[in-house]
Every structure is written in structure tokens, then in C-alpha cells.
Amino acid sequence: MGKEMTKEQYGKMVKKASPNSPIIKNCVKAFIVGGIICTIGQVITNIAKFYGASVEEAGTYTSVILVVAASILTGLGLYSKLGKFAGAGSIVPITGFSNSVTSPAIEFKKEGMILGLGAKIFIVAGPVILYGVLTSVIVGIVYCILG
Amino acid sequence: MAKHIGKQSMKFDKNISIKATASTVGTKEGEGPLREYFDVILQDNLLGQESWEKAESKMASDNLKLAINKAGLSPRDIDYVITGDLLNQCCGSTFGVRGLKIPFFGVFGACSTMGEAMSLCAILIDGGGAKNTIAGASSHFCSAEKQFRFPMDLGTQRTPTATWTVTGDGAAVITEGNEHPYITGITTGKIVDMGITDANNMGAAMAPAAADAIYQHFQDFGRKPDHYDHIVTGDLGYVGKDLLLKLLKEKGYDISKVHIDCGIEIFDKDRQDTHSGGSGCACSAVTFAGMLYHKLRRKMINSILFVPTGALMSPTSVQQGESIAGIAHCVVIENQGVSQ
Structure with a gap:
């Protein structure tokens, strides 16, 4: 029997034995699906503007429609299938945010409306909200000083 | 009595027979290459229950009873049940065994649980502490995903090295006797x-x-x-x-x-x-x-x-x-x- 293997040696061995994710294929799929979701958003915005909405209003309509649609698709079990195919393409747009809030709501509802759904609804999206708000506060202060 | 040999092993003196086994699996496992060997293939991974955790316990309970039946015994004949699962506090096993009224050792060895349970059953029998025992282990894809990863409906991708948690329960009735293996x-x-x-x-x-x-x-x-x-x-x-x-x-x-x-x-x-x-x-x-x-x-x-x-x-x-x-x-x- 040879000398005991070190953790570093084993780590190298594991790296060699473990297949990598197909990054290029994943990127192409993410680009296409993410692009389609954003295009749908743009179409909604344009329609809203066509019917007389201001840019700001049109943006709000678009967000609301996309979030609700993704939430319904999550409830029907379809968004997870899209996510498996598209990866970042369906996580990054606002629909992904909707999915990340709806899916824990469904999963943890069984533990009750307060301690289950209520406490865990932001288990995935929580960090995005926290650090998103924090970043905007910092940007706001910088803007205030410079502006 | 068992004999300790080498550094980490035991050899048994008695004939510790695996008298019967029972296996229940989920729908995906039932579509896999081993489908012909399973006793029960579930059509509904929730088993009519309200939650994945309750479904896992129901599956464990039903499968343990099936194993005891297949061995031609009744729960009263079993001296010890030793089971485990992946859920926090081994609640899959606790509520699966609850209705059986058999002395219970809950064990946790993650996915090695079946080996741990079988080892302990064999030691109990060889030491004369029990005649009939049952070893079992369960897991459920959905309860495991919920506890260890993400909610089921979150749209994520799995890495090529990731594995898929098997939904199922396997149990073996281990007794002192002369039936192989x-x-x-x-x-x-x-x-x-x-x-x-x-x-x-x-x-x-x-x-x-x-x-x-x-x-x-x-x-x-x-x-x-x-x-x-x-x-x-x-x-x-x-x-x-x-x-x-x-x-x-x-x-x-x-x-x-x-x-x-x-x-x-x-x-x-x-x-x-x-x-x-x-x-x-x-x-x-x-x-x-x-x-x-x-x-x-x-x-x-x-x-x-x-x-x-x-x-x-x-x-x-x-x-x-x-x-x-x-x-x-x-x-x-x-x-x-x-x-x-």
C-alpha cells in the first residue's frame, strides 16, 4: 500500500473525474430564452404605450404582467421545466424573481400560513431584496452628495 | 457470540437469516431498469397525504408492514425495528414506525443507513438480545429536495455531478434461522x-x-x-x-x-x-x-x-x-x- 493521499491530491483527482457543466450550450440556451422573455416584456411595454400609457406606467404594467404570468406558470409546475432548460435565462429576468418567491410559498404552505409560508416565502429571494435595497441606498447617498 | 476480528470487523456465530425483504418505490424508480424487482411501485408520490414528509412516513409504514407480512410474521413477533431516513430528527422513520408498536432504534447514517441498521440487527441477534428484527431505510425525492436544496418548483439547473434522491423504502426482516441468505x-x-x-x-x-x-x-x-x-x-x-x-x-x-x-x-x-x-x-x-x-x-x-x-x-x-x-x-x- 502506498502513502496516504492528501486532501489536495484527492481534490485534483476529483476535479479530473467530475464532468463540467456544458457552459457554452447553457449560455446559448440562456441567451435565447432570456431574450425571448425580454422581448415579450418589450412587446407589452409597446402595447401599453400605444394605448396611451406613459413610459413609467408602461414599465409598471410590464412588470406586473410578467410577474403574475411567471407566478401562475410556477403554480402549474411549468416554470421549473423552463428553468431546467434555460438556466440563467429564466432566473435573471423579473420572471425568475417571481418564481423564486412563488415556489417557496407553495412548498412551505404545509407548515402553516405564518411560520411556513410567511416566514419562508423570501428564503430564495431574500438576499436579492436585502442587498438590492442596500445597494440603492448607497447609490442614493452617492447621488445625493454628487448631485 | 460475535467475534471481533481485525480493526473494524465482526464475524457472527449464529445463522442470521434475511428472511424476507420488501421494497416500495416512487414512479420514477418504477420506470427504471430495476422495476421488475420492486414489490410496490407508487402511482402517486404523495400517497394521498398532505405533505412530502407525511408521504414518506406512510411509505415507510406500509413497506415495513409488507416486509413483516412477507416473512409470515406479525408486528408482535418483531423484537426490534431499526430504521432511519434523511429528514431532520429522522421524522420519516418516527412517524412511519409510530403505529407498529415495536421497540424502535432510530439511526442516522445518511445514505449508509441501511448498512448501519442491518449491522445493528445482526449484532442484536448474534448477541442473543433479539430473535426477530427488521432493518429499514427510506428517502423521498421531494422531502429531500425541500430540506437540502430548493423548493420543488424553483427553476434551476442541476450540475452533471449531482445525484437524484431515490423515492422509496427498503426493509429487511432479519431473524435467527436457517433460510438463506x-x-x-x-x-x-x-x-x-x-x-x-x-x-x-x-x-x-x-x-x-x-x-x-x-x-x-x-x-x-x-x-x-x-x-x-x-x-x-x-x-x-x-x-x-x-x-x-x-x-x-x-x-x-x-x-x-x-x-x-x-x-x-x-x-x-x-x-x-x-x-x-x-x-x-x-x-x-x-x-x-x-x-x-x-x-x-x-x-x-x-x-x-x-x-x-x-x-x-x-x-x-x-x-x-x-x-x-x-x-x-x-x-x-x-x-x-x-x-x-
Whole structure:
């Protein structure tokens, strides 16, 4: 029997034995699906503007429609299938945010409306909200000083 | 009485018979290559329950009763039930065993639980502390995903090294008696931690523990790989199998001709999109209770070294930067008893 293997040696061995994710294929799929979701958003915005909405209003309509649609698709079990195919393409747009809030709501509802759904609804999206708000506060202060 | 041999092993004196087994699996497992060997294939992975956790307990309860029935016994005849699962506080087992009114030892060895439970049943019987025991382990894909990963409906991708938790419950009625196959010895594994921190690569975390236990088994029993028809690891998957074979080769043993892995056997990787293979307590438990027991009973194979493998991690410890410790327990199962 040879000398005991070190953790570093084993780590190298594991790296060699473990297949990598197909990054290029994943990127192409993410680009296409993410692009389609954003295009749908743009179409909604344009329609809203066509019917007389201001840019700001049109943006709000678009967000609301996309979030609700993704939430319904999550409830029907379809968004997870899209996510498996598209990866970042369906996580990054606002629909992904909707999915990340709806899916824990469904999963943890069984533990009750307060301690289950209520406490865990932001288990995935929580960090995005926290650090998103924090970043905007910092940007706001910088803007205030410079502006 | 059992005899302690070598560093980590025991040889048994009595004929410790595996009198019957029962296996219940989920729909996906029921579509896999081993479907013909399972007793029950669920049509509804919720079993009409309100939650995944309750479904797992119901599955465990029903399957334990089935095993006891198949052995021609009633719950009153069983001295001890030893089971475990992956859920916090082993609640899958607790509520699965609750209605049976049998003295209960709940065990946790992650996916190595079946090996741990079978070892302890054998020790109880050999020591004269019990006549009839039952060992079991369960896992459920959905309850495990909920506890260890993400909510079911979150749209994420799995890495190629990730494994798929088997939904199922495997149970074995282990008694003192003269019906083959028999548990003739065990080698209890140590915790082996080679510093793997990727929770999506459990095979890599467990392979060193499997290699260590199997190597020690050969040393303690003075055996070679060809002593067995199969050396069966629990849920190393494709990545872990590759690593195990390499690790043991470096220690001077080539087990490639006799090695199979339950995680590889249970799913069709390409058709079922299960990446590195199956995992979970039920992976080795149902493969043993299904295919392996079927083959042993019919003497299609006559001796196996059953080595369920476990990754002892909790989501909390991983988040705190702790590495994933592995363990594996060897159970020698042979058609030739020790006192015949």
C-alpha cells in the first residue's frame, strides 16, 4: 500500500473525474430564452404605450404582467421545466424573481400560513431584496452628495 | 457470540437469516431498469397525504408492514425495528414506525443507513438480545429536495455531478434461522473526510469512505475482491465509482470486475436524466431489498459485500464552510450460513 493521499491530491483527482457543466450550450440556451422573455416584456411595454400609457406606467404594467404570468406558470409546475432548460435565462429576468418567491410559498404552505409560508416565502429571494435595497441606498447617498 | 476480528470487523456465530425483504418505490424508480424487482411501485408520490414528509412516513409504514407480512410474521413477533431516513430528527422513520408498536432504534447514517441498521440487527441477534428484527431505510425525492436544496418548483439547473434522491423504502426482516441468505459478518466504517465541500458532488465525498471501509474489510477478513460475486456500493454514482476504483487500485485492490453501484443500477442515466445516478437512503435499501435479495434468494449470486455509503452533511454545516464527511458500512451477505 502506498502513502496516504492528501486532501489536495484527492481534490485534483476529483476535479479530473467530475464532468463540467456544458457552459457554452447553457449560455446559448440562456441567451435565447432570456431574450425571448425580454422581448415579450418589450412587446407589452409597446402595447401599453400605444394605448396611451406613459413610459413609467408602461414599465409598471410590464412588470406586473410578467410577474403574475411567471407566478401562475410556477403554480402549474411549468416554470421549473423552463428553468431546467434555460438556466440563467429564466432566473435573471423579473420572471425568475417571481418564481423564486412563488415556489417557496407553495412548498412551505404545509407548515402553516405564518411560520411556513410567511416566514419562508423570501428564503430564495431574500438576499436579492436585502442587498438590492442596500445597494440603492448607497447609490442614493452617492447621488445625493454628487448631485 | 460475535467475534471481533481485525480493526473494524465482526464475524457472527449464529445463522442470521434475511428472511424476507420488501421494497416500495416512487414512479420514477418504477420506470427504471430495476422495476421488475420492486414489490410496490407508487402511482402517486404523495400517497394521498398532505405533505412530502407525511408521504414518506406512510411509505415507510406500509413497506415495513409488507416486509413483516412477507416473512409470515406479525408486528408482535418483531423484537426490534431499526430504521432511519434523511429528514431532520429522522421524522420519516418516527412517524412511519409510530403505529407498529415495536421497540424502535432510530439511526442516522445518511445514505449508509441501511448498512448501519442491518449491522445493528445482526449484532442484536448474534448477541442473543433479539430473535426477530427488521432493518429499514427510506428517502423521498421531494422531502429531500425541500430540506437540502430548493423548493420543488424553483427553476434551476442541476450540475452533471449531482445525484437524484431515490423515492422509496427498503426493509429487511432479519431473524435467527436457517433460510438463506445470511449476514455472516460486518465491517463498520469510520468517518472519512477528504475535504469535499461541493454538496452537488456527493459521490466524491463518499468514495474515500467506501474505499477505506472496503480496504479494511479485505484486511480484517483476509479476503480478496474475487471472494464476492458483487461488491455493491450504495450511491456513489458514476463520479464516485470512478474515484472508488482508482482509490482502491492505489491500495492494491482491483474491484472493477465485481463492483456495482446501486445509484448506477437504479436509473437509466440517459433516458431518465438523473445525471451522476441515484442517491438517498432508499437507493441502496430498495436495490438490496429488490434486485440483490431476489438474486441471492434464487442463488443467481451467492455472496455479496453490501456497502451502503453516506455523506454526513447538513445544509447548515455546509453553509458554515464545513466539508462533507463520508461513511460506509460493509455487510457480508452469503447464501452459505456459518453453522450448518
